[in-house]
Amino acid sequence: MNRVKSKYLKGKEKFAIGIDLGGTNIKIALVSKAGAIRNYLKIPTNTQQGKEATITRIKQGIYQIISQSNLETRSISGIGIGAPGPLDFQKGIIHFAPNLPGWEEVPLAEIIKEEFKIAVKVENDANVAAWGEKTFGIAQGVDELVCLTLGTGIGGGLIIGGKIYHGKNNVAGEAGHIVVNKDGPLCNCGNFGCLEAYSSASGIKNRVSRRIKELKISDPSIFYQNNFDQISLVKIFEQAREGNPIVKDIVEEAIEYLGIGITTLVNLLNPEMVVLVGGITNEGDKLLNPVKDIVFHRAMRYHVADLKIVFGKLGEYAGVAGAAALLWDFD
Ligand SMILES: [Zn+2]
Secondary structure, three states, rough: OOOOOHHHHHOOOOOOEEEOOOOOOOEEEEEEEEOEEEEEEEEEHHHHHHHHHHHHHHHHHHHHHHHHHHOOOHHHHEEEEEEEOOEOOOOOOEEEEOOOOOOOOEEHHHHHHHHHOOOOEEEHHHHHHHHHHHHHHOOOOOOOOOEEEEEEEEEEEEEOOEEEEEOOOOOOOOOOEOOOOOOOOOOOOOEEHHHHHHHHHHHHHHHHHHHHHHHHOOOHHHHHEOOOOEHHHHHHHHHOOOOOOHHHHHHHHHHHHHHHHHHHHHHHHHOOOOEEEEEHHOOOOEEEEEEHHHHHHHHHHHOOOOOOEEEEOHHHHHHHHHHHOOOOOOO
């Protein structure tokens, strides 16, 4: 990062600023149209300080990136923002965001445009991850694509016919809320048995915490990192692999229901590629292989004939890269 001399930046290459607004961190980057991440900044969202403070930090971060780049604002194509939804991508308004308390009907595009006087686009974060992988990552050239963001929750980005699919009210793609078990646990959305309640980081951790309480386990430290600060997904997967009966079935079900959820998406949309991104993908082939087995066994034959199920390639940069890429047409 920051290795590029300003002389080079003033050349013909196009740049946009990409922002990935999350509940924990705000990531901001200057991204070239060729997909290179130049200046990169990660700052805490600090949601507890309120909406205005977060917006101020976003603006400060943009100023910092611009000044580091030695570019003039008008020579930047614009600013793209990936944000938690539901949101109106046409007007750039965030309706509300469960991980950003106090954010209701926030006209984020207008606020940022007012400050910097350049084009601003706001898009759902899972759609942005999908767009990043399609534009610069593992899914280049793929026009029929499902991207699942496997994090605290589970998001879905759908690309159909080479374009982000939004649906009537701009809220399409809620793959985390595919119901996989009618009698399953309560989900954050109010429904029961959603994929997110089984296979997201929070779903798995919640189920393990409940199990620990139910079984009155006196020393659950094997599931924790850093002295009970946080129940740890890595530890849970580790214990499951070692056959620990407290978590083994929970992890097996997380993987199985993920496979079943993807099977539904594959039968419904017949994508060329399913891209999985987010923290759980650190489990590597131990996650990917059983998921593939389930999908290729359960989905309909012609639907899987050309199907690829892969991990994303952009890692933590998928959001900023995809957000910046919203500003350009690629043909
Ligand atoms: Zn749900």
